[in-house]
Amino acid sequence: xxxxxxxxxxxxxxxxxxxxxxxxxxxxxxxxxxxxxxxxxxxxxxxxxxxxxxxxxxxxxxxxxxxxxxxxxxxxxxxxxxxxxxxxxxxxxxxxxxxxxxxxxxxxxxxxxxxxxxxxxxxxxxxxxxxxxxxxxxxxxxxxxxxxxxxxxxxxxxxxxxxxxxxxxxxxxxxxxxxxxxxxxxxxxxxxxxxxxxxxxxxxxxxxxxxxxxxxxxxxxxxxxxxxxxxxxxxxxxxxxxxxxxxx
Numbered sequence: 001x002x003x004x005x006x007x008x009x010x011x012x013x014x015x016x017x018x019x020x021x022x023x024x025x026x027x028x029x030x031x032x033x034x035x036x037x038x039x040x041x042x043x044x045x046x047x048x049x050x051x052x053x054x055x056x057x058x059x060x061x062x063x064x065x066x067x068x069x070x071x072x073x074x075x076x077x078x079x080x081x082x083x084x085x086x087x088x089x090x091x092x093x094x095x096x097x098x099x100x101x102x103x104x105x106x107x108x109x110x111x112x113x114x115x116x117x118x119x120x121x122x123x124x125x126x127x128x129x130x131x132x133x134x135x136x137x138x139x140x141x142x143x144x145x146x147x148x149x150x151x152x153x154x155x156x157x158x159x160x161x162x163x164x165x166x167x168x169x170x171x172x173x174x175x176x177x178x179x180x181x182x183x184x185x186x187x188x189x190x191x192x193x194x195x196x197x198x199x200x201x202x203x204x205x206x207x208x209x210x211x212x213x214x215x216x217x218x219x220x221x222x223x224x225x226x227x228x229x230x231x232x233x234x235x236x237x238x239x240x241x242x243x244x245x246x247x248x
Contacts, residue, residue, distance in 0.1 A: 001223065003028035006079045008071065010062050010119060011089030013040040015189040016139065019211025020086055020218050025053035027219065032075045034060040034089070054079075062089045062115035063107065072122040081130060084222045085123040087116045087138035090157070097152050105153050112157035116164060120179070124172050133176025135222035138165060139214075140181045142237050158183070162233050169231030178230040180221045184214055185237025204239025 007024045011017040013035035025031045025048050033048075035041040038059050045057035056078050061067045075082055090112045093104055116138045127134030141158040143151060161181055169179040187209040188195060200207045217236055220226060235241060 001027050001219070005029045005083040006032065006075065006081050007084040007086065008032040008034060008075055008082055008123060009086040009088055010034045010060065010115065012086075013037055013044045013057070016184065016187055016211045016214050017086070017088040018044060020088060020215045021048070023212070023215035023219060024084075025051065025055065029084070030054040030079050031056075032071075032079070033057045034062070034071050036061050036089075062119065063110040065118055068115065068118045068122055072126060076126060082123050082126045083130065083134050085119060085134070085136045086218055087119050087136070089115060090139065092154050094150050095153075096150050100153060108153040109157060112154070113160045113164070116161055120168055124175065124177055127177050128175035132224055133178070136168065136172075136177065136179045137218050137221050138181040140165070140183045140233060142183050142185045142235060142241050144183060145241060165233060166231040173230065176227070178221070178227055180230060181233050182214060182217050182221070183233055183235045183237070185209060185235075185240045187211060187214060202240070204243060207238065209236065209238055
């Protein structure tokens with residue numbers, strides 16, 4: 001389906017990003033893994049190449065605009081174009097609003113939200129010259145709509161991504177670039193087999209999510225035949241946000 005497509009995935013060496021990268025690679029895409037972790041990035045690049053997949057690792061700190069500009073330039077120099085961008089990189093800090101410093105607040109905003117704008121801007125500069133434009137998908141979160149205590153900065157970034165998505169969809173539409181976001185719920189990226197029965201049972205789906213669930217949504221949203229879908233936020237959470245959670 002994605003043969004000859006070039007896909008850039010931020011935070012692509014681990015967690016959800018790794019699952020998304022694998023899905024695109026198996027679908028025939030050329031995958032660019034952008035990640036701040038040098039060792040994990042190089043290791044994953046080698047694994048993909050051993051599978052016969054065309055891949056490139058670019059160490060990237062998405063909180064820094066020069067790194068983002070360099071990422072897109074290196075991608076074009078290596079593969080000649082960009083068709084798809086998945087904004088997945090992010091950070092989380094659990095801190096009381098009474099204690100959260102401006103430095104920490106700004107770091108989370110820059111890494112989670114500002115990076116989405118600047119990565120999208122730089123990728124779109126390239127995509128707009130493609131005959132069929134391109135696609136951008138960003139990772140928001142169900143925490144854009146519901147919260148636990150002490151997650152203000154993270155929630156703010158994820159809510160910002162939802163708003164930024166429809167704004168960019170409007171601006172990039174004339175260039176045939178679709179822009180969507182995904183709000184994952186509980187996606188287990190560690191030892192899935194160690195989860196408890198109650199972890200699965202509390203979901204309407206009867207199970208906790210996996211990176212593959214998010215990867216399949218990315219494939220759907222970036223399939224060129226689905227270019228009527230733009231500006232939307234797709235919630236993938238096993239039904240948790242549709243469940244009444246009052247204690248009995």
